[in-house]
Amino acid sequence: MANVNLKHAASVEAARIHGGAGAVVNWNGIDYPCQCSSEMREDVLGLGGFNDQPTRTAVLGAAQFGPTLPQSKQTLFLVSGPGAPSVPYRIQIVEEIAGGQMLRLHLYSPTQGA
Numbered sequence: 001m002a003n004v005n006l007k008h009a010a011s012v013e014a015a016r017i018h019g020g021a022g023a024v025v026n027w028n029g030i031d032y033p034c035q036c037s038s039e040m041r042e043d044v045l046g047l048g049g050f051n052d053q054p055t056r057t058a059v060l061g062a063a064q065f066g067p068t069l070p071q072s073k074q075t076l077f078l079v080s081g082p083g084a085p086s087v088p089y090r091i092q093i094v095e096e097i098a099g100g101q102m103l104r105l106h107l108y109s110p111t112q113g114a
Contacts, residue, residue, distance in 0.1 A: 023058070023079065023081055027065075032065070036058040037056050039054050039055070039056055040055050041054060053109050055106070055109075057105065058107060059104050060103050061101065063101070070091055071091065072094055075110055076091065090107065093105070094106075
């Protein structure tokens with residue numbers, strides 16, 4: 001199983017290098033290269049009914065963070081590609097994937113409860 005995890009991590013990294021749009025997550029003042037989804041809209045039930053909330057997913061190499069990983073409810077900034085604006089998001093869920101080699105961050109609008 002370890003071979004599969006390493007191969008998956010290598011393919012995600014290769015996609016980032018060769019096919020990525022140059023997306024970057026800025027967390028704690030440091031830029032980290034990533035692959036990110038396009039912005040999606042999700043209806044979230046809140047006070048007074050459903051709210052239309054922007055969501056995104058970012059995949060990053062875990063090793064680039066060192067011993068301190070991003071945590072849920074922290075805020076980061078996402079630049080989805082060259083020339084794109086820096087947009088704040090809150091981390092809803094942090095998933096370790098590819099045997100802990102990669103992180104998948106589920107991001108939500110910081111103006112909504114995360």
